[in-house]
Amino acid sequence: MSRIETWNIGFGRIGEKRELKFALEKYWKKESSLEELEKTSAQLRRRHWDYQCAVGIDAISCNDFSWYDQTLDMIVALGLEPERFRTISDPVERYFAMARGDESRPAMEMTKWFNTNYHYIVPELSAALQGRADASGIIARYAEAKAQGIEHPKINLIGPLTFLANAKRPDSPDVDALGLFDRILPLYETLLTQLAQLDEEEIIIQMEEPVFVTDKAAQMGLLIRNAYERLASIDSRLKLYVVSYFDHAVEAARVLAQTPVAGIGLDFLYDEGQNREALQAIADSGKTLIAGVIDGRNIWRTDLDKRLELLESIAQTVPAERVILSPSCSLLHIPFTLRYEEKMDPAVKSYLAFATERLEELNVLNALFRKKSLAESQHQVLEESRCALAKRRESSHVTDPAVQERMKALDTLRRKRKTPFKERIVTQHRRFGYKPLATTTIGSFPQTPELRKMRRDYKEGRIDAETYERYIEEQIKACVEFQERIDLEILVHGEFERNDMVEYFGEQLSGVAFSENGWVQSYGSRCVKPPLIYGDVSRPAPMTVRWSTFAQSLTERPMKGMLTGPVTILNWSFVRDDQPRSETCYQIALAIRDEVDDLQKAGIGMIQVDEAAFKEGYPLRSAKRPEYERFALESFWIATNVAEPETQIHTHMCYSEFNDIIDTIEGMDADVISIETARSGNVLLRIFKERGYEMEIGPGVYDIHSPRVPSVDEMVDQIHALLEVLPPRQLWINPDCGLKTRGWPEVEASLANMVQAVKEVRQEL
Ligand code: GLN
Ligand code: ZN
Numbered sequence: 001m002s003r004i005e006t007w008n009i010g011f012g013r014i015g016e017k018r019e020l021k022f023a024l025e026k027y028w029k030k031e032s033s034l035e036e037l038e039k040t041s042a043q044l045r046r047r048h049w050d051y052q053c054a055v056g057i058d059a060i061s062c063n064d065f066s067w068y069d070q071t072l073d074m075i076v077a078l079g080l081e082p083e084r085f086r087t088i089s090d091p092v093e094r095y096f097a098m099a100r101g102d103e104s105r106p107a108m109e110m111t112k113w114f115n116t117n118y119h120y121i122v123p124e125l126s127a128a129l130q131g132r133a134d135a136s137g138i139i140a141r142y143a144e145a146k147a148q149g150i151e152h153p154k155i156n157l158i159g160p161l162t163f164l165a166n167a168k169r170p171d172s173p174d175v176d177a178l179g180l181f182d183r184i185l186p187l188y189e190t191l192l193t194q195l196a197q198l199d200e201e202e203i204i205i206q207m208e209e210p211v212f213v214t215d216k217a218a219q220m221g222l223l224i225r226n227a228y229e230r231l232a233s234i235d236s237r238l239k240l241y242v243v244s245y246f247d248h249a250v251e252a253a254r255v256l257a258q259t260p261v262a263g264i265g266l267d268f269l270y271d272e273g274q275n276r277e278a279l280q281a282i283a284d285s286g287k288t289l290i291a292g293v294i295d296g297r298n299i300w301r302t303d304l305d306k307r308l309e310l311l312e313s314i315a316q317t318v319p320a321e322r323v324i325l326s327p328s329c330s331l332l333h334i335p336f337t338l339r340y341e342e343k344m345d346p347a348v349k350s351y352l353a354f355a356t357e358r359l360e361e362l363n364v365l366n367a368l369f370r371k372k373s374l375a376e377s378q379h380q381v382l383e384e385s386r387c388a389l390a391k392r393r394e395s396s397h398v399t400d401p402a403v404q405e406r407m408k409a410l411d412t413l414r415r416k417r418k419t420p421f422k423e424r425i426v427t428q429h430r431r432f433g434y435k436p437l438a439t440t441t442i443g444s445f446p447q448t449p450e451l452r453k454m455r456r457d458y459k460e461g462r463i464d465a466e467t468y469e470r471y472i473e474e475q476i477k478a479c480v481e482f483q484e485r486i487d488l489e490i491l492v493h494g495e496f497e498r499n500d501m502v503e504y505f506g507e508q509l510s511g512v513a514f515s516e517n518g519w520v521q522s523y524g525s526r527c528v529k530p531p532l533i534y535g536d537v538s539r540p541a542p543m544t545v546r547w548s549t550f551a552q553s554l555t556e557r558p559m560k561g562m563l564t565g566p567v568t569i570l571n572w573s574f575v576r577d578d579q580p581r582s583e584t585c586y587q588i589a590l591a592i593r594d595e596v597d598d599l600q601k602a603g604i605g606m607i608q609v610d611e612a613a614f615k616e617g618y619p620l621r622s623a624k625r626p627e628y629e630r631f632a633l634e635s636f637w638i639a640t641n642v643a644e645p646e647t648q649i650h651t652h653m654c655y656s657e658f659n660d661i662i663d664t665i666e667g668m669d670a671d672v673i674s675i676e677t678a679r680s681g682n683v684l685l686r687i688f689k690e691r692g693y694e695m696e697i698g699p700g701v702y703d704i705h706s707p708r709v710p711s712v713d714e715m716v717d718q719i720h721a722l723l724e725v726l727p728p729r730q731l732w733i734n735p736d737c738g739l740k741t742r743g744w745p746e747v748e749a750s751l752a753n754m755v756q757a758v759k760e761v762r763q764e765l
Contacts, residue, residue: 002058002151003058003321004058004059004152004204004324005058005324005325005366005370006056006057006058006059006324006325006326006362006363006366007057007058007059007154007265007290007324007325007326008052008057008059008060008061008326008327008331008359008362009061009156009206009208009243009245009265009292009296009326009327009329009330009331010061010064010156010329010330010331010332011048011051011052011061011064011330011331011332011355012048012330012331012332012334012335012336012355012520012521013044013045013048013064013065013066013332013521014519014521014525014527015044015047015336016335016336016337016339016340016517017340017517018519018527019040019043019044020040020041020044020067020525021525021526021527023036023037023040023041024037024067024524024525025525028096028100028525034092037067041065041067042144044065045065045141045144045145046148048065049145049148049150051356051359052359053149053150055356055359055360055362055363056363057359057362057363058152058324059152059154059204059206059324060145060150060153060154061153061154061155061156061206062138062141062142062144062145062146062150062153062154062155063137063138063141063142063155063156064156064330064332065141067095067096068095068096068099068121068524069099069119069120069121069523069524070120070156070158071120071121071122071123071158071163071166072095072098072099072108072120072121073137074123074157074158074163075098075121075123076091076095076134076137077133077134077135077137077138077157077191078131078132078133078163078184078187078188078191079130079131079132079133079134079187080123080125080129080131080187081094081098082098082108082124082126082129083126083128083129084105085097085098085105098121099121099524100524108121108122108124109121109122109124109168110122110523111166112616113210114210114213114214114246114620115246115616115617115618115619115620116246116297116333117333117520117522117528117530117572117616118332118333118520118521118522118523119522119523120166122166122167122168123163123166123167123168123177124167124168124169124170125164125167125168125169125177125180125184126169126170126171127169127171127172131183131184131187132187133187133188133190133191133194134191134194135191135194135195138155138195139194139195139198141153142155142198142199152201152202152203152204153204154204154205154206155195155203155204155205155206156206156208157188157191157205157206157207157208158207158208159207159208159209159211159227159242160181160184160185160188160227160231161178161209161211161212161220161223161224161227162208162209162210162211162212163184164177164178164180164181164184165177165178165211165214165216166211167180178220178223181223181226181227185226185227185230185231188227188231189230189231189234192205192231192234192235192238193234193235195238196234196235196237196238199237200237201237202237202238202239203237203238203239204239204241205238205239205240205241206241206243206265207228207231207240207241207242207243207261208243208244208245209242209243209244209249209252210244210245210246210329211244212224212242212244212249212251212252212253213244213245213246213247213248213249213267213271213620213621214247214620214621215620215621215622217249217251217252218251220251220252221251221252221255224252224255224256224259225255225258225259228240228242228256228259228260228261229259229260232259232260232261232262233260239262239263240260240261240262240263241261241262241263241264241265241288241290242256242261242263242264242265243264243265243266243290243292243326244265244266244267245265245267245270245292245296245328245329245330246267246270246297246328246329246620247267247270247271247619247620247621248266248267248271248272248274248275248277248278248621249266249267249271249275249278250274250275250277250278253266253275253278253281253282254278254281256287257278257281257282257284257285257287258285261287262287262288263287263288263289263290263324264278264282264287264288264289264290265289265290265291265292265326266278266289266290266291266292267292267328267329268291268292268293268310268314268328269292269293269295269328270297270328272624276314276317279314279317279318280317282317282318283317283318283319283322286322287322288322288323288324289314289318289322289323289324290324290326291311291314291323291324291325291326292326292327292328292329293307293310293311293325293326293327293328293365294307294325294326294327294328294358294361294362294365295327295328295358295577296327296328296329296330296331296333296334296358297328297329297333297334298334298574298575298577299334299335299352299353299354299518299532299574300351300352300353300574300576300577300578301350301351301352301353301357301361301385301388301389302353302358302361302365302385303385303389304361304364304365304368304382304385304386305386307365308365308368308369311323311325311365311369312369315369320369320370323369325362325365325366325369326362327358327362331355331358331359332520332521333520334354334355334358334520334574335354335355335515335517335518335519335520335529336354336355336356336517336519337354337355337356337357337517338352338353338354338356338357339356340516340517341515341516341517341518342516343516344513344514344515344516345397345513347391347395347397348513348532348534350384350387350388350391350392351388351392351534352532354518360381361381361385363378364378364381364382364385368382392578393578395535397511397535398511398534398535398536398576398578399535399536400510400511400535400536400538402538403511403536403537403538403587403590404536406590407583407586407587407590410586410590410638413593413637413638413641414634414637414638415637415641416637416641416667416669417637417640417641417643417645417649417669418641419645421669421671421694421695422694423645424645424646424648424671425671425695425696427645427646428645428646428647428648428671431605431646432490432558432605432606432648434489434490434558435489435762436727436728436729436731436762436765437719437728437731437732437733437758437761437762438489438490438732438733439487439488439489439490439732439733439734439754439755439758440488440489440490440491440492440560440674440698440732440733440734441483441488441492441734441735441738441739441751442492442608442652442674442700442734442735442736442737442738442739443492443494443495443560443562443608443610443652443738444492444494444495444498444501444738444739444740445479445492445494445495445496445739445740445747446739446740446741446742446743446744446747447496447740447741448744451475451496452499454468454471454472455468455497455499472496472497472547473550475494475496476493476494476496476547476550476551476554477554479492479493479494479496480493480551480554480555480559481554482748483557483751484555484557486748486751486752486755487755488557488751488755489557489558490557490558490560490606491551491555491557491558491559491560492551492559492560492562493547493548493550493551493559493562494551495562495738495740497547501564501568501610501612501738502530502531502564502568502569502572502573503529503531504543504564505543505563505564505569505592506531506533506569506573507531508539508540508541508543509537509538509539509588509591510535510536510537510538510539510540511533511534511535511536511537511538511587512531512532512533512534512535512537512573513531513532513534514529514531514532515529515532518530518532528572530572530573530574531569531572531573531574532573532574533570533573533574533575533576533584533588534576535576536587537584537587537588537590537591538587538590538591539591539592539594539595542594542595542598543595544561544562544563544595544599545595545598545599545602545604548561548562548599548602548604549602549603549604552603552604558605558606559604559606560604560606560607560608560650561596561599561604561606561607561608562607562608562610563592563595563596563599563607563608563609563610563639564592564609564610564612565592565609565610565611565614565635565636565639565651566585566586566588566589566591566592566635566636566638566639567585567611567613567614567617567632567635567636568610568611568612568613568614569588569592570584570585570588570617570635571613571614571616571617572613581631582627582631582635585631585632585635586631586634586635586638588635589634589635589636589638589639590638590639592609592639593638593639593640593641593642596609596639596640596642596643596647596649597642600642600643600644600647605646605647605648606647606648606650607640607643607647607648607649607650608649608650608651608652609636609639609640609649609650609651609670610651610652611636611651611652611653611668612652612653612654614632614653615653615655615657615658615661617632618661629661629664632664633664633667633668636651636668636670637668637669640669640670648671648672649669649670649671649672650670650671650672650673650674651668651670651672651673651674652673652674652675652737653665653673653674653675653676654675654676654736654737655675655676658675658684658687658688659687662687662688662691662693663691666691666693666695669695670695671695671696672695672696672697672698672732673695673696673697673698674697674698674699674700674732674734674736675697675698675699675700675736676700676736676737677699677700677736684699685697685699685722685725685726686725688725688726689725689726694730695730696730696731696732697726697730697731697732698731698732698733698734699722699731699736700734700735700736700737701715701718701719701722701733701734701735701736701754701757702714702715702718702735702736702750702754703736704735704736704737704738704739704741704742705737707742707743707746708746709746709749709750709753710750710753710754711753712753712756712757712760713757715753715754715757716757716760716761718757719733719757719758719761720761723761728765733754733757733758734754735750735751735754
């Protein structure tokens with residue numbers, strides 16, 4: 001085998017024009033055949049392999065394509081399908097039933113892949129479950145890749161420890177799935193034994209073990225050693241490379257260095273320098289190091305000169321001939337290509353590199369590192385890169401003196417509101433006079449196809465501003481009338497003007513750009529197009545005041561203003577890498593602060609600052625959490641402490657795992673928080689109670705993720721359960737998230753039942 005110098009951990013699969021998305025959705029709607037889906041899939045695989053071959057990447061994955069998710073593919077390869085799906089004999093039908101559920105079976109659970117916005121299917125491992133390894137799917141891909149001219153297709157597998165750590169045990173939810181190690185490892189052994197028969201030559205296996213970058217790795221030493229001593233000695237043709245990403249994996253790397261694996265992959269960009277501590281052990285072991293040095297999670301052009309320095313310093317410990325260059329993680333997490341970006345400001349575009357551009361960077365960096373003479377095209381990439389970086393450093397649309405000036409005075413703003421909650425809430429009750437168990441919603445109301453079309457038509461210039469605005473006003477009016485009719489007490493305007501809670505604000509902020517085609521897979525066929533925060537952020541003009549004041553003018557009842565919080569905007573964007581994330585977050589906070597102030601000056605007395613993504617920004621290593629919590633909290637304070645005592649600040653978070661962050665939630669100092677409890681019983685509420693949490697809470701009383709209409713009685717029961725934990729004065733009654741994905745009929749019925757339930761319960765008080 002020729003020597004491997006460059007390695008791609010994985011490539012996206014949804015397609016640069018989201019071809020897979022459309023093919024899947026058509027197939028699911030039974031508008032196309034399986035053959036058509038297969039055909040599109042094969043075309044995409046070929047295209048993605050071609051991209052990597054054309055650039056000359058040495059190690060290319062043959063099985064990073066998936067119809068839904070690579071963990072689900074791993075479940076299938078190990079024969080670990082949950083019992084309820086085993087009666088489906090058709091494998092394709094079974095696969096999509098696991099991913100999406102069918103009439104009689106709920107889908108498997110989905111959750112975020114470490115700290116990314118990609119969601120994987122959670123393996124369900126019951127005690128009785130019998131697996132059966134079957135490598136035939138992988139073998140087919142291997143053959144396909146070889147037939148298309150890939151010399152040494154690399155096989156990607158989710159490693160056993162990550163697979164187990166990410167699994168759940170429905171029978172015994174409190175028991176760690178790692179306890180099933182002895183049951184799972186033999187399945188991996190069988191799978192690898194089958195793969196060893198594939199080829200006469202060496203076969204490269206990439207074992208992905210991102211769990212090694214979490215704190216759990218420290219307790220896993222024995223299991224890591226046991227697993228990789230066994231798996232790496234199955235057959236001498238199999239070369240195992242264990243890769244981790246998203247943070248440092250020092251503990252695991254040191255253990256792996258003492259096992260027979262061929263190489264160890266580490267992320268040198270998101271490790272804060274700590275992976276250096278593993279270099280000596282790797283050097284002494286004589287193993288290969290796969291060095292993640294090109295950013296697989298963000299989209300800014302690489303400073304190749306600086307990266308070369310990083311590589312050279314690594315090579316002082318591990319000799320260059322044993323260093324392979326790779327992206328920091330799979331390129332699944334960034335968009336495909338800049339090729340179709342025609343509307344973007346050319347300056348901003350010149351700062352970017354998406355997946356295919358990343359491959360070129362990898363290739364050039366490799367040539368520089370190996371001291372090869374650069375080909376003409378490589379020269380060009382290097383020159384363009386240097387030029388763009390220099391421009392970006394000096395650019396006047398990256399640096400905004402007014403924002404810089406404000407940032408200097410930030411210190412005085414990093415604090416809670418001056419008036420403590422206990423005093424504020426008295427003033428607020430006096431002002432609004434709402435009853436205990438006040439009823440409200442989280443903000444958005446159904447987005448109909450007609451509404452979406454109007455927004456699109458307006459954006460693309462097919463209708464004028466006046467027509468559009470009149471239309472939105474009508475929607476708001478109908479929504480306000482509806483809320484009054486069913487007697488909701490605290491109203492919202494309905495968010496009809498918003499396509500997405502981050503995009504809406506991103507489009508109005510300076511320093512933020514949008515791509516036309518920068519889609520990233522979130523789960524299954526779903527993609528997101530994150531904003532690109534490239535420069536100092538500011539708010540040139542009010543963003544929501546017009547709609548909120550219009551809505552308020554229609555009613556005597558309080559109208560909640562509705563904003564997205566700074567931490568959520570940060571966490572759902574591609575964030576500039578030329579200053580700390582905290583700085584960018586503070587800048588967004590200042591912009592939101594201005595909006596809060598304008599809203600209160602315009603008479604909006606309740607303002608909700610949504611922090612839906614507060615939790616997901618947490619670093620994977622607990623040592624790094626305090627720093628995140630500090631700037632996240634400070635940003636929320638900066639955004640909200642401009643509120644007068646009589647202005648009521650709400651926040652909303654759509655998840656229920658608060659156990660470990662309750663102090664921080666309390667620290668946010670929001671007068672009212674709405675949270676998701678509908679799906680998790682009232683466990684969460686007890687946590688708030690035990691904590692002595694004093695502020696007001698709206699625990700969602702029904703699950704908006706399902707179209708089912710809960711009955712009045714059901715919600716009465718739910719409210720009773722809440723009242724067992726917290727007093728009526730502290731409780732608000734609302735659904736557990738926004739209603740934009742629901743249809744009007746079920747929303748009308750559910751909300752009417754909710755209000756009715758509150759009325760019944762109030763009579764008992
Ligand atoms: N206010 C937003 C809405 O109602 C909140 C959405 C969210 O938390 N994801 O849609
Ligand atoms: Zn929510």
